[in-house]
Amino acid sequence: MAQxxxxxxxxxxxxSPAGSLLLGALRRLPVHALSRAAGRLAAVQxxxxxxxxxxxxxxxxLERWRALSVxxxxxxxxxxxxxxxxxxxxxxxxxxxxxxxxxxLDAIDLIYWRESARYIVGLPRKVSDYRDADLSVFExxxxxxxxxxxxxxxxxxxxxVHKAKTxxxxxxxxxxxxxxxRIHADTASKTDPFTSELLTSRFYRALALLxxxxxxxxxxxxxxxxxxxxxxxxxxxxxxxELLYLENLHRVLPKGHFLPTPSRSRVVFGSxxxxxxxESKPDFLERARQALLDLRRP
Numbered sequence: 302m303a304q305x306x307x308x309x310x311x312x313x314x315x316x317s318p319a320g321s322l323l324l325g326a327l328r329r330l331p332v333h334a335l336s337r338a339a340g341r342l343a344a345v346q347x348x349x350x351x352x353x354x355x356x357x358x359x360x361x362x363l364e365r366w367r368a369l370s371v372x373x374x375x376x377x378x379x380x381x382x383x384x385x386x387x388x389x390x391x392x393x394x395x396x397x398x399x400x401x402x403x404x405x406l407d408a409i410d411l412i413y414w415r416e417s418a419r420y421i422v423g424l425p426r427k428v429s430d431y432r433d434a435d436l437s438v439f440e441x442x443x444x445x446x447x448x449x450x451x452x453x454x455x456x457x458x459x460x461x462v463h464k465a466k467t468x469x470x471x472x473x474x475x476x477x478x479x480x481x482x483r484i485h486a487d488t489a490s491k492t493d494p495f496t497s498e499l500l501t502s503r504f505y506r507a508l509a510l511l512x513x514x515x516x517x518x519x520x521x522x523x524x525x526x527x528x529x530x531x532x533x534x535x536x537x538x539x540x541x542x543e544l545l546y547l548e549n550l551h552r553v554l555p556k557g558h559f560l561p562t563p564s565r566s567r568v569v570f571g572s573x574x575x576x577x578x579x580e581s582k583p584d585f586l587e588r589a590r591q592a593l594l595d596l597r598r599p
Contacts, residue, residue, distance in 0.1 A: 350594055366393050375411040378418075387418035397438055413442055413452040417459070428466040436460050447484050454488040454500060457481040458507050465510035478511050495535060495542055502531035502549055571596050 352360065362369065362377045369377065378390050394415035416438040425431055442449070442456035461477040485504045489497040505528035512520035532550045537543040571592055576585050 363389065363393075371408045371411060375408070375414065378411055378414040382414050382418055387422050390415055390418035391422060397441070409442060409446045409449045409452045412438065413455055416442075417455075420459075428463065429468065431463070432467045434463060434467075436463060443480065443484065448487070450488050450491060451496075451500065454481075454484050454504075457484045458503065462507050462510065465507075465514060468514075471511075471514055474511055474514060478508060481507065495537065498531050498535050499545060499549060502528045502535075504528075505531065569596050 349357070359377070359380065362373070366374065366377075374394070378394060381387075381390050394411055396415075397412050420434060420439075423431070423434065436459070439456040439459050442452055443460060447453040447457070457477075457480055461474070461481050464477055465474055481504065485500060489500055489504075492500065505524050509521045509524035509528065512518075512524065529550075532546075535542075535546045535549070537546045574585075574589055574592060580588075
C-alpha cells in the first residue's frame with residue numbers, strides 16, 4: 302500500500318524544476334507526510350530526530366513564512382507544490398484579487414503556484430470532469446502578467462490545456478492557442494537556450510491538443526514530433542538540467558517506451574530485533590525506533 306501511495310504521488314508531481322529534483326526525495330518521505338489533507342502539520346510534525354537538514358529547513362521556512370522575502374517564499378511554495386503539499390501553499394499565500402496590483406506583479410510567480418495548488422486541490426479524478434474550475438487568476442496572469450517569465454507562459458498553457466480537456470468550443474481553443482503562441486515566442490526569446498528549448502517542447506506538446514480536437518490526427522502527430530525533437534535537442538549542463546531533460550523527454554515519448562532515470566540509494570543493515578521475554582509492545586517499538594536512529598549516518 303505504501304509503495305502504491307508513493308507511486309501515486311510521484312505521478313502527480315507537476316512539470317517544474319523542483320518537481321524534477323525532488324522525485325527521489327518524494328519516494329523516501331513517509332506516506333503520511335505526503336498526504337494533502339495532512340498539509341502543513343504533517344510537514345512540521347515529522348519527529349525532529351527523523352528530519353534531514355534539508356527537511357528541517359523546510360519546517361523552519363514554514364514557521365518563518367512572514368519574515369521571508371518574496372523570492373524565498375516562491376522557492377518554498379514550489380518545493381511544497383512539488384511534494385504534493387498543496388494545502389499549505391493555498392493557506393500561506395493570500396488569494397489575489399480580480400486585478401493584479403503592482404505588489405502582486407512583483408510576486409506573480411508566487412501567485413501562479415498558489416493558484417496551481419488551489420486548482421489541484423479541487424481536481425476530480427479526470428480533468429474532463431472539472432468544467433467548473435475557476436481559471437480567473439490564470440487568465441489574469443496570462444493577460445496582465447504575460448511578460449512575467451515563466452508565469453505568463455505557464456498560465457497561458459494551463460488555461461489552454463484545461464479548456465481543451467474539458468471540451469471547450471474549437472473556436473475558443475484557436476483563440477487561446479494564438480495567445481499561447483504569442484506568449485511563448487516572447488518568453489523563449491528572453492531565456493537561456495536550455496530553458497527556451499524546454500518551453501518550446503512544452504508548447505508543442507500542449508498545442509497538439511488543438512488538432513486532436515479538430516480531428517486532424519496527422520497534424521497532432523506532427524506537433525508531438527516537434528515536441529519530441531525539441532526535447533531531444535536539450536543540452537543539459539548541470540545535474541538539475543539533466544533531470545529536467547529526462548523528465549520532459551519521458552512526457553513526449555509514446556506510451557510503452559522505457560526511460561531509465563538516475564537515482565542514488567543507500568542500504569543499511571542492522572542487527573535483527575526480536576521481542577524479548579516479558580517485553581511490552583510499547584517498549585519493543587521504542588527499542589526498534591532507537592535502533593533505526595542509531596543506524597543513521599553520523
